[in-house]
Amino acid sequence: MNKAELIDAMAAGAGISKSDAKKALDAFVTSTGDALKTGDRVALVGFGSFSVSTRAARKGRNPQTGKEINIAAKKVVKFKAGADLSNVVK
Secondary structure, eight states: OOHHHHHHHHHHHHTOOHHHHHHHHHHHHHHHHHHHHTTOOEEETTTEEEEEEEEOOEEEEOTTTOOEEEEOOEEEEEEEEOHHHHHHHO
16 A cells, blocks of 8 residues: 555545545654654554664675675664554454
């Protein structure tokens, strides 16, 4: 499902227009990104939670040349599915 299909499904499920569904989705994505940027955790009961984790610097290998390279530390977004979402997928 891509973004346009998700907007269509949200509009149909909530009985709202596609433009309102797009605004709601865009607001959710922006708000979630802003919260994660400040280090907050976003938890939606039953759906799951988004959090930020720091990945340590490490050594890697270039698969083409076999040469060792340094991979810098960085922050990554993690998602952990909630119980309700997990049960739907089973």
